[in-house]
Amino acid sequence: MMMDKQRERFENYLREFEPRQLRPLPGMSVAPKVRRVAAGIVLVAACVGSLWVVARNSPAPSAPIQEPETSLTARELLRLAMEDAKEFDAALTAASRRILPRFDGNDSTLRVLAKE
Amino acid sequence: MGGRKLSAEDVRHLYDQHGPALVAYACSFVVDGAAAEDVVHRVFVKLLSGHTSAPDVPAAYLYRAVRNEAFNARRNGWRDAQLEEASLCFTHRHGNREAALTLQKALGELPEEQREVVVMRIWAGMTLEEVAAATEVSLNTAASRYRYALEKLRERLQPHQRRTEDGG
Numbered sequence A: 001m002m003m004d005k006q007r008e009r010f011e012n013y014l015r016e017f018e019p020r021q022l023r024p025l026p027g028m029s030v031a032p033k034v035r036r037v038a039a040g041i042v043l044v045a046a047c048v049g050s051l052w053v054v055a056r057n058s059p060a061p062s063a064p065i066q067e068p069e070t071s072l073t074a075r076e077l078l079r080l081a082m083e084d085a086k087e088f089d090a091a092l093t094a095a096s097r098r099i100l101p102r103f104d105g106n107d108s109t110l111r112v113l114a115k116e
Numbered sequence B: 001m002g003g004r005k006l007s008a009e010d011v012r013h014l015y016d017q018h019g020p021a022l023v024a025y026a027c028s029f030v031v032d033g034a035a036a037e038d039v040v041h042r043v044f045v046k047l048l049s050g051h052t053s054a055p056d057v058p059a060a061y062l063y064r065a066v067r068n069e070a071f072n073a074r075r076n077g078w079r080d081a082q083l084e085e086a087s088l089c090f091t092h093r094h095g096n097r098e099a100a101l102t103l104q105k106a107l108g109e110l111p112e113e114q115r116e117v118v119v120m121r122i123w124a125g126m127t128l129e130e131v132a133a134a135t136e137v138s139l140n141t142a143a144s145r146y147r148y149a150l151e152k153l154r155e156r157l158q159p160h161q162r163r164t165e166d167g168g
Helices: A004-014 A032-057 A067-083 A085-099 A109-115 B008-030 B033-048 B058-075 B097-109 B112-122 B128-135 B139-165
Strands: A017-019 B090-092
Touching: A004 B112, A004 B139, A017 B008, A017 B097, A032 A067, A032 A085, A067 A085, B008 B033, B008 B058, B008 B097, B008 B112, B033 B058, B058 B112, B058 B128, B090 B097, B097 B112, B097 B139, B112 B128, B112 B139, B128 B139
Parallel strands: none
Antiparallel strands: A017 B090
């Protein structure tokens, strides 16, 4: 019978052999989590882009964009996307309300831009 | 089987966790690596179709399903290729094709219950407790099957192992 040390060495040797790599299952080439993360990143990028466009076109100097908060939100969104889909959806909704220009007030950014 | 249906994410998780080891296992029934991969795929595609309830012990279910699917493949006219000509089921980290071939042959010669245990332990990374639960045997039985399997594999692979350790 093999001694423990020998056995461990042989087990490690066996692990040098890797089973054949499997091709992805049909329709599962991109993991849902990865898709969620990608969607989150696209949305955050869109929000930041819209904010930048609005700030550039605005006649009066607008409030400074809080970059650190945006990147913190992106990180937080990324974490949520990996861990909790429901929380992630809720956070995306809240983030879009906070970051995207409002359009439901008389002096909302979009209304001002539309008048211009 | 439990009552809950498996979601696509459950299936994907099982595929990531057990897929490669299941191919290694299937290889001992169908020899050719590509055929073994097809066998494993068919099992998971059936799971994805959503007609299967979540198994109580997923590993046990998957290994049985792969074995049955491999037997079906053989019954349905699949022919054994010569192992030397077939696509290999394993690759060796340092590119030793001969050793990979020896391993594949040696695994195929093990009794099924020993092969199952060693594949689950080495390539699926399962603990002996998990292996015992998946194969529905006691921990002692799983451990002794594993020990015997390693003995036999070592007899066959020792020359290759020595060469690797000597740096050759």
